[in-house]
């Protein structure tokens with residue numbers, strides 16, 4: 231059996247995989263087992279922030295693998311401590327919890343919100359308000375936070391205590407936050423939900439509402455974080471101060487990592503014994519993440535912004551494009567049939583993603599201008 235046949239036989243069918251077997255990559259180029267070259271506008275799903283084979287990242291990870299790949303959270307290691315210090319230093323948050331994925335980061339954040347509220351206000355104040363069309367992950371609490379009924383229905387009963395409101399509807403949010411509410415959880419740009427950018431005034435008003443009632447504000451930056459939208463974290467472009475920030479995807483650059491950033495108020499809520507993860511803060515993953523953050527300098531982030539603006543400008547002028555959304559290098563392209571455009575692109579050697587009815591582009595943050603142009607040319611052809 232070849233790889234595709236073996237996969238179909240033995241791997242649980244949770245993904246609708248394309249019939250391509252990738253074997254290697256270099257920067258923003260990928261190669262399949264037939265040697266065919268692809269330009270990568272997906273970077274995994276926003277994971278390979280520095281493309282494939284970034285020298286500093288590879289060096290940091292391989293040096294750590296040789297020295298000590300794992301030791302457990304019963305002891306200290308330098309990469310974990312240094313990554314936390316770097317995240318705190320660049321966000322103004324206070325402490326970091328490490329886990330292994332986006333959904334785990336959100337699980338930790340949900341637990342922290344409930345405990346914060348439990349400790350101060352008792353057991354009746356535990357509701358968390360999230361947005362319709364949001365995506366917060368696949369494990370049970372994160373799925374329960376996800377405002378997409380079709381994803382939840384076969385797994386009922388979902389975890390109790392979530393309430394969903396329409397994004398952008400301030401009156402609905404005001405209505406939803408009551409005496410029983412512990413937190414509000416939002417993505418600055420809904421990724422899986424279709425690259426829907428939240429309005430700055432709406433976000434500022436929600437943040438003010440939360441602050442006034444001591445309702446915690448959680449920003450899910452699993453997809454928008456780590457330079458993706460042109461600021462280190464997307465919330466930093468909105469001028470708000472969340473109580474918790476969750477992140478994953480691009481922080482890992484290929485290795486599994488998730489993180490929750492806590493502000494001063496929530497820093498010590500998850501006390502010893504109340505939460506944990508065997509692999510969380512793993513020295514290899516954290517050494518790699520530190521190498522990612524070191525690259526995301528102000529100059530680098532300005533380039534993300536410039537490249538994103540250029541891509542959106544070219545896309546908006548293409549025949550067959552009905553609209554372009556997003557920020558930085560997180561881009562949604564409204565077209566007639568996104569699945570069809572995606573597969574036409576793949577045939578022509580361009581990897582793109584979809585989100586709901588849009589084509590979604592999440593290229594590596596350091597993609598060269600020349601590959602941006604070549605990729606966009608392919609997309610223009612595919613749209614015909």
Ligand SMILES: *Cc1c(COP(=O)(O)O)cnc(C)c1O
Nearest residue numbers: 331332333365366367421452453
């Ligand atoms: C991908 C994603 C998640 C889930 O992350 P996993 O690593 O797949 O568990 C959660 N929230 C957002 C916004 C995401 O984009």
